[in-house]
Amino acid sequence: MKSSNNKKHLLTGNEAAAEAAILAGCRHYYGYPITPQNELINHMSIRMPQVGGTFLQAESEIAAIYMAYGGAAAGARVMTSSSGPGISLMQEGISYLAGSELPCVIVNVQRGGPGLGDISPSQADYFQAVKGGGHGDYHNIVLAPASAQEIADLVYDAFDLADRYRNPVMILGDAQLGQMMEPVEFRKTPRTHQTVKRWALTGAEGRARNIVKSFYPVKGELETFNIRLQRKYRAVEQEEVRYEEVNTQGAEIILVAYGTCARICKEAIRRASGTGLQIGLLRPITLWPFPKEPLRRLAKKARAFCVVEMSAGQMVEDVRLAVLDRCPVHFYGRMGGGVPSSREILKKVLNILAPEGTLELEIPEIPTELGKGLYFSTIP
Amino acid sequence: MQALYSAPETLIRTPSHYCPGCGHGIAHRLLAEIIDELGIRGKTIGLAPVGCSVLAYNYLDIDMCEAAHGRPPAIATGIKRVHPDNIVFTYQGDGDLAAIGMAEIVHAASRAENITVIFINNAIYGMTNGQLAPTTLLNQRTTTTPEGRDPLTHGYPIRICELLATLEGASFLARTSLSSPKDVSQTKEALKKGFKTQIEKKGFSLIEVLSPCPVYWRMSPVESLKFIEEKMTQTFPLGVFKDWEKTVSAPGGQATKV
Numbered sequence: 001m002k003s004s005n006n007k008k009h010l011l012t013g014n015e016a017a018a019e020a021a022i023l024a025g026c027r028h029y030y031g032y033p034i035t036p037q038n039e040l041i042n043h044m045s046i047r048m049p050q051v052g053g054t055f056l057q058a059e060s061e062i063a064a065i066y067m068a069y070g071g072a073a074a075g076a077r078v079m080t081s082s083s084g085p086g087i088s089l090m091q092e093g094i095s096y097l098a099g100s101e102l103p104c105v106i107v108n109v110q111r112g113g114p115g116l117g118d119i120s121p122s123q124a125d126y127f128q129a130v131k132g133g134g135h136g137d138y139h140n141i142v143l144a145p146a147s148a149q150e151i152a153d154l155v156y157d158a159f160d161l162a163d164r165y166r167n168p169v170m171i172l173g174d175a176q177l178g179q180m181m182e183p184v185e186f187r188k189t190p191r192t193h194q195t196v197k198r199w200a201l202t203g204a205e206g207r208a209r210n211i212v213k214s215f216y217p218v219k220g221e222l223e224t225f226n227i228r229l230q231r232k233y234r235a236v237e238q239e240e241v242r243y244e245e246v247n248t249q250g251a252e253i254i255l256v257a258y259g260t261c262a263r264i265c266k267e268a269i270r271r272a273s274g275t276g277l278q279i280g281l282l283r284p285i286t287l288w289p290f291p292k293e294p295l296r297r298l299a300k301k302a303r304a305f306c307v308v309e310m311s312a313g314q315m316v317e318d319v320r321l322a323v324l325d326r327c328p329v330h331f332y333g334r335m336g337g338g339v340p341s342s343r344e345i346l347k348k349v350l351n352i353l354a355p356e357g358t359l360e361l362e363i364p365e366i367p368t369e370l371g372k373g374l375y376f377s378t379i380p
Numbered sequence: 381m382q383a384l385y386s387a388p389e390t391l392i393r394t395p396s397h398y399c400p401g402c403g404h405g406i407a408h409r410l411l412a413e414i415i416d417e418l419g420i421r422g423k424t425i426g427l428a429p430v431g432c433s434v435l436a437y438n439y440l441d442i443d444m445c446e447a448a449h450g451r452p453p454a455i456a457t458g459i460k461r462v463h464p465d466n467i468v469f470t471y472q473g474d475g476d477l478a479a480i481g482m483a484e485i486v487h488a489a490s491r492a493e494n495i496t497v498i499f500i501n502n503a504i505y506g507m508t509n510g511q512l513a514p515t516t517l518l519n520q521r522t523t524t525t526p527e528g529r530d531p532l533t534h535g536y537p538i539r540i541c542e543l544l545a546t547l548e549g550a551s552f553l554a555r556t557s558l559s560s561p562k563d564v565s566q567t568k569e570a571l572k573k574g575f576k577t578q579i580e581k582k583g584f585s586l587i588e589v590l591s592p593c594p595v596y597w598r599m600s601p602v603e604s605l606k607f608i609e610e611k612m613t614q615t616f617p618l619g620v621f622k623d624w625e626k627t628v629s630a631p632g633g634q635a636t637k638v
Contacts, residue, residue, distance in 0.1 A: 028461060054461045058454070059487040066451040066484075070458020073445050074425075078458070096448050201443040201459060203466050205422025211437050213446035 008183040013148040013173055014039035016184045017081070017107050018047065020155035023190045026077040026105070027053035030067035032060060034086045035119045036175035037109035041081065061086035065093030065106075072102040073212040075200030077159050081107035083175075084117065084125050087133075094168050095134030098229075099214030103162030105155065106140075107171045109178035112337035120337025121176035121260055126314035129172050130288045137226055139233050141169040141240065142287040144258040148182035154285075156190045163195045165236055172287060174310065176260045176339070242285035243294055251280030253349055254298050256319050257308040258284050261340065265308055268342035268349070275362070279349060287315070292322035299327035304352050306330040308345055310338065328352075388412035390421050392441050399506075401601025403558045403591030404432060407500060408439050410568045411471070415442065418575055424467040425459055427452040429481075431473040432506040450481025453488035456495045467578055469496040475505045478514040478538050485540070485586075492549035492583035496574040499540060499586055502593040503612065510596030514538045517615050522596070537615050541588050545621040552577045552585035553621040558592065559608040563618075570620075582624045590616060 011019070018040045021029070029048055031041040041057070048055035054071075058064035064080045071078035082090060087108045097104050110125045112118040127133075129142045141161050145151040151173060158169040199210055216222035244262075247269055248254060255265040262283040269279050282298060284291050299305070305327060307316040316331045323329060332348040334340045350359050387393065391412035398404045415421050421442055428436035429447035437444035447455050452470035460468045477485050477499050488495065504522060505511040511524040515537050519528040529537075544550045552574055556567040567589055574585035590612050592604035599607060620626075 028458070030458065056457070056461070059483050062451070063454040063484055063487065066448065066454035067458040067461075069451075070445070070455035070460075071462050072458070073455070074459040074462035076462040092448060093451075100446070201425045201445055202463060203423035203425060204441070204443045209441055210443050211445070213437070213444075215434060215446050217435075 008185050010181050011148055011184045012039045012179050012181050013145070013151045013177040014109060014179065015043045016148040016152040017155050017171065017173075018043040019186065020152040020190075021079045021105065021159070022047055022051055022053070023186055024077065024156045024159040024192045025194060026079050026159060027051065028068070028071040028076045028078045029054065030056050030058050030064040030071070030078070030080050032058050032064050032082065032086060034061075034083045036111055036178050037081050037083050037107065039179065040107060040109070061089040062093065065090040065097075068104050068106075069093055069097055069100075069102060072097065072104045073100070073201050075197040075202060077103075077105075077163070077194075079105045079107065081109065083109045083111045084113050084122070087125060087128065091128065091134035094140065095132075095136050095138060096214055097168045098134075098138035098140070099136060100212050101166040102168070102212065103159075103166055104168045105158045105162055105171065106168060107173065110172065110174040112335075118337045119175060121174040121310060121339055122335075122337060123174060123259065123261065123310040124312070124314065124335065125172065126287065126309070126311060129170050130290070130318070138229065139167075139236070139288050141165065141167055141236060141289075142172050143169065144172050144285060144287050145177065146259050146262050146283065147177070148180065148184045151177065152184050152186060156187065156192050160193050161240065163193070163197075165232060167232070167236075172259070174260050237289040240286060241289045241291050241293070243291040244281075244283040244285060245294065246281040246283070247278075248280035248282065248298055250278055252278045252303045253352060254280045254282055254302045254305050255308055255345070255349075256282050256284070256295070256305055256315070258287060258315065261308045261310060264340055264342050265345060268345040271342055272346060272349075277349065284315075290318050290322065295319060295322040296326070299323040302327055304328045304330055306332060306345075306348060306352055308340055309333045310340070311335060388416045390415045390441050392439050394438055397435055397438070398432065399595045401592055401594035401604060402432070403502065403589070403593070404500065406558050406564060407471075407498065407567070407589055407591065408436065410564070410571055411498070412440060414568065414572050414575060415440075418572070418579070420467050420575070420579075423465070424469070425463070427456050427459075427468070427470040429470070429472055429476045430507075431476050433471055433473060433500065434507075436471055450476050450479070451484055452476070453481065453484040453493065453495070453497065457488060457491070457493050460493065460495055464494070467496070467575060469498060469575070471498045472500070473506070474499070474501045474503065474513045474515040478540055486544070486547070489544045489550045489584045489586070490547045492551065494578055494581055494583055495585075496578045497584075497586040498571065498574070499588040500591045501540075501588050501616065502591045503537070504593050504596045506593050506596055515540075515616070517611060521598075539616060541586070541621040544586060549584055550586065550622050551583035551624040555588040555590070555616055555618050555621070557590040557608050557613065557618055559590065559605040577624065588616070590618075
């Protein structure tokens with residue numbers, strides 16, 4: 001495919017991620033096969049040679065993340081991708097990337113866990129994406145797209161953020177978003193800002209040598225470095241929080257969900273319209289930095305929050321930390337590849353508003369073949 | 381007056397952190413001499429991973445990258461693919477290369493990755509107080525084999541050159557030692573050949589250097605050199621195992637004497 005065409009392409013989210021990376025100037029991709037991200041690695045294997053880039057299938061996810069580390073250290077825009085089990089293997093390398101302050105874009109197309117789990121959509125990698133995952137005090141910048149189009153848009157931004165903050169950026173998708181085909185329009189001119197990397201390893205000809213490292217054995221040095229890292233993270237928290245609000249004005253209950261779950265929540269809101277139920281949605285687009293302030297603002301007016309996740313409850317901890325006891329925070333989750341339906345979410349909402357079961361609602365049906373939790377409203 | 385011998389420019393003058401009698405200092409100096417002689421200081425990028433030599437960047441005045449334990453061949457691959465005309469080498473110990481990093485070294489060799497690997501084999505984990513290494517000799521005492529390495533419990537030493545010689549992607553493989561002036565000079569020749577292999581884009585090169593660790597071998601420096609000559613070379617015979625110039629190729633690992 002030609003990237004420059006300013007028209008809509010029907011692509012899986014995985015392919016959209018690969019193509020957007022190429023448009024953002026990424027010419028070095030390293031990966032290892034794992035479902036449900038295989039469309040990404042396959043697409044890269046075709047496209048990278050066409051644009052004069054490097055595609056290499058590594059011997060493991062461990063090798064893939066360190067090849068990406070090498071490319072990043074050499075000053076290139078690099079990407080790798082995987083899914084849960086493979087991301088677990090990459091965690092050491094991601095910690096090293098953060099510790100060496102190297103920019104790198106990592107796509108995690110989440111699947112069900114723990115262990116081998118299954119290949120269905122899941123959001124149970126929130127902790128390992130957002131809370132560090134590897135060893136030491138560090139953060140990834142974590143972006144959570146909710147459509148193939150948004151995957152493309154966020155991948156451009158991911159490269160810019162990685163370069164600007166010299167930090168790993170993770171795109172946190174899931175099997176649903178990665179493998180579902182949707183129309184995608186690529187920006188004619190990607191608004192990416194390539195920075196000059198004076199710290200990169202290029203050979204020390206004509207300048208003082210550069211050293212890429214995360215080792216600070218002299219007493220005190222490591223703490224000083226950590227303080228600097230934390231200052232950087234505070235700056236990211238100040239500058240880079242992104243979220244979407246739907247119908248929050250006057251909402252009694254605010255759903256909080258990201259990615260696939262956020263789309264199902266939108267469907268729930270649509271089905272409840274006209275019923276008198278006032279439901280809003282806050283959709284974090286950045287999971288780290290987390291949109292704490294908007295949640296605090298909404299906590300002053302809403303009766304309750306309900307966090308919806310495809311997990312046993314991971315992001316809900318951050319919502320609770322953000323609103324503290326200002327407002328009750330409920331949770332509805334499905335695990336192990338289970339995907340919540342909009343009907344389930346509405347039932348949960350009714351249960352929150354009237355636990356004694358006095359509130360009933362005629363929920364309009366949706367076509368049965370699409371009604372098993374896999375029906376999505378279109379993202380605006 | 382003409383200077384006949386001086387310190388290499390690439391070698392940074394700084395106190396050494398290595399133990400008395402350690403081989404790393406000699407290997408570092410050889411590397412610095414070669415980088416000077418080949419005139420590649422400005423375009424060489426070195427990698428030093430976890431282990432005693434993680435601080436190699438303190439001694440070599442070139443662009444350098446620290447590496448996680450065992451991962452230098454993968455990182456070097458990433459660097460080399462971005463800068464194919466730079467010279468990229470890794471400097472790895474036996475635990476790093478032959479234990480935790482075995483997958484990375486085998487696959488870098490099989491891809492004929494155009495990098496040079498300096499493999500320091502001292503049959504011990506120096507940085508962590510002398511534990512069993514994959515190259516520890518049979519019956520050799522270490523902190524984790526206090527009664528000596530018993531093959532029934534701890535397996536046999538791994539011969540890296542012989543193992544990699546079975547791979548088409550490996551272009552130059554040699555094992556040398558630092559136990560005598562003659563061996564040091566042969567090591568230098570082999571290292572130079574490794575860099576030449578890369579400069580001429582002939583693919584993967586690895587030089588295994590038998591190196592003394594008197595502190596954790598519980599020996600004097602002089603005894604440790606004798607140990608290399610009398611014991612280590614029995615398990616790890618010196619020689620060239622693969623040479624793209626001479627088509628010396630020994631699948632299965634029969635060493636060909638230089």
